[in-house]
Amino acid sequence: MFVVPLNYKVPLIEIDQLQAAHVEWLKSCYADGIFVASGPKKPRIGGIIIAQCPRDVLDARLASDPFAKAGAADYDVTEFLARMTAAGLDTFREA
Template sequence: MFIVALSYIAPLEEIDAQLAQHVLWLKQCYADGLFLASGRKEPRTGGIILARGERQALQQRLAQDPFALAGLARYDITEFHPSITAPGLEGLADTAVEPAP
């Protein structure tokens, strides 16, 4: 599983001009089963994406984001293995990883 921290590197006016296309791209990533959750940072300096799958596939998909294509954002990817989850999120747990005592 991955946490993607997206950081804007352009003024919000330029971000807003690409926002509708970015949202369409997000929806396709959800439809393809790649993304689990996403949303804006507060203050509005970027966003966070929770993704699954393979790193290379994720990197390729992030490169197709309209924000990336327009040079408006930077993407930092952190891989993690959830070992403990809240009730209702058990499907996110990595069963190959033992929870810490």
């Protein structure tokens, strides 16, 4: 499983112009079973993505994010093993 903090590199006005395309990209990642959760940071300086897939698949998807294509965000990928999960999240537990 991966935690992916992203940080905006451009003013929010530029992020807002890319937002609709970014949301469509997020939806496709969820539809393909790659993303588990995502959302903006508070304050709005970037976002967080939780993903479960092979690393090469994640890297390819991140590169296709409209934010990445526009050079509007940096991504920091951290892999971890989810040894314990809350009730209802058993499918994400890793041996």
